[in-house]
Amino acid sequence: MKIMKNTIGQKIETWINQETGEVREVQEIDVKATDVGFEKIWVGMILAVLDIVGGRKKDIVAYLVSNRVRSENIVFATQRKISEEVNVSLKTVTETIQALKKQNIVTQVTPGCYRINPGVIWRGSHLSRMAIMAKFSEEKAASGQKDENPQQEPQKAK
Secondary structure (H helix, E strand, O other): OOOEEEEEEEEEEEEEEEOOOEEEEEEEEEEEEOOOOOEEOOOHHHHHHHHOOOOOOOHHHHHHHOOOOOOOEEOOOOHHHHHHHHHHOHHHHHHHHHHHHHHHOOOEEOOOOEEOOOOOOEEEOOOHHHHHHHHHHHHHHOOOOOOOOOOOOOOOOO
């Protein structure tokens, strides 16, 4: 598994020695190493989630995170399927999803399709995260969820 990506840039510059006045053509090589394939998790947001859910509800959150399409932060699963996969009651799944929606952690795109707030967990570039943040906001508005927190971060549990 590749965990670092090297970006190499190069250019020719003219350098002048300040003491001697000597002029030289030099090749400058810029190598940058960046991480690849890491999940970015905002710990404060996860702690807010854990304040909201406990017990078996944490297993539901784990299911959502583990089964999402990472490029879109989207989960394709009905509440019944989640109930069966996690081995919890349908009522527990419904309550958990409602709590996550209320706290701005997920939004329902369509029946059986949920998007996790990229302010909580994300894998990808900043630019693609911003695009998914915009989709999350649009879907939230379309579903009638209140936008109590315009920066798309989860609400702190009380």
